[in-house]
Amino acid sequence: MRSGSLKGLLMVFVLVWAMFYLGSIKREVHDYSRNLQRVHLNDSIRGHGVLQRMSKIEADIDRLISLLQNNKQKTVMETERKEERKAVRKLYPNSPLFRKWGDHLSEEEQKEAESLFKNYGYNAYLSDRLPLNREMPDTRPSRCAEKKYPADLPSLSVILIYLDEALSIIKRAVSSIIDKTPARLLKEIILVDDHSTKEDLMQKLDDYISFIHKERPGLVKKVRHSEQLGLTQARLSGWKAATGDVVAILDAHIEVNVQWAEPLLARIKEDRTVILSPVFDKVNYDDFAVVPYPPHAHGFTWALWCMYESFRPEWYALGDTSQPGKSPSIMGILVADRKFFGEIGSLDGGMKIYGGENVELGIRVWLCGGSIEIIPCSKVSHIERFKKPYLPDQRDVMRRNAQRVAEVWMDEHKSSVNIIWNLPISNHGIDFGDVSERKKLRERLKCKPFQWYLDHVYQSLQPISDVIAYGGLTNELSPKFCVDQGPVPVHSPILYPCHFLSNQRCYYHTDGKLYIGSIGSHKTANNNCLVDPNAGIYPHLCDCKMAREKTFHMLWDFNRGGPIRNRGTKRCLEVTKGEDGSFKLVVQKCSGQRWKIQHVTDRFM
16 A cells, blocks of 8 residues: 555544544533533532533534544545546656656646657646746845846847747747846847747747737847758857847747846946856756756866866855856857957857857857856756757767867867877868868967966866877787776776777876776866786776875886786786686786777877
């Protein structure tokens, strides 16, 4: 029996028992009252008072029993309703949509909700039933509400990019922008459709725009691509169509928060060379609850994947979380002076689909005369999609775009991008397109070298400069098996059929360290070093910083096609074959086994 049913039955039992107990008390009081009437009392007044009090007690008990009866009926009905709801079969017990939402839905409603979820990657069923102007929590730092902004702020063009969004999502984004942006500042909303195929986004969306134009003629414009060009091109199309002093380029699956625009416009009024980002709150894809996020800087790895990280120490020293914070990069949603955005090169139109164009913008802005800031008093809630509409796997496009960025902007550090993507330093075979115009832009803007960016803007990004060999590591006895970091957190490397993904990436350094598993891009990263424990036959993996502090045996000699020999223990990393035919990774007396690593630099002998 379910716990809910048991609780309901227990409550009914308690109520019945209470009614029975109070009924017996009532009978005793009634009998006592009748006996008093039969007794000859010398003090008639006193007798009358006692009878009155007994009558009052009996009436109170009647009311209490009545209340308990009502509660019993209510509890029984609630239990029956719960049992009725529990009787509904759960059609999609493994669907991410129904992990914490949807217990109240009938089977037909579940089918509709799941179908929409598969189409959109978020709960479009729920979105269609939420108000367009739903109440949003004010998640800004407390001091933001006290701030005052100039009356003569620049005008704003808001650009919303979409591909096959749910109609209610776009409506809610537009509605929130209109409701939360002063009319004197909002010049236009530009909807950029990257060739959607959903029928709802044709006439029904046009009807909604016409409805808006009854109150605000010409406020909403549409730009539609005749073919799918990708998010980068869609953002460029929106920027080219804009006429406001400032452009805010957003996704369409957002809701802006109270007073979101004023702090952005005020900052650009102070300095037209800053590119800004609001702080994103997360909207859950299933129940649409808003999860507040604190202000963070936007960083990236050498693979150009975006990430949140801390601001520089001087921001925290201010003791005021409402203040703008400098950021090495930008996530993709951006606000900029429209003309300055063009002067500095807007976005790289040679990028495919999306991914990396935001990092390219961040690097370019810093190197070529501008800066990037996060504005904590501007809050935008952004739906975290379960799946994205463009690509189920973004890695190939991301790898290609990262190569393009590295070629134009990273100078001698572009090898870090190759190493992190497990590509050869030269002749990597990735076609990243023609970059001649972007290189001319760099020359024309007189941009600084990338080393300046590492020294002054993104000091925590650690160049991968001392790796001389990397990739899959195989032994001549088992060439189809790669050294693998093994199950986490066991920390014992193993041999496993080669797939060359991150847990099979090995990195041999000039000083003799051998990392196994993915390598970190930042100075604070915890990398795993191969260690000979000098006891037993199995090697270990250990955090490199801890291994250095405890003077573990973590340095190895490794030459091209030769053995891997520990400098301290003089034992070698080798492979043994068990009676069952399985291969094991061991450290033992050197027998001359040879190892091969996937990629080498000209410094690897």
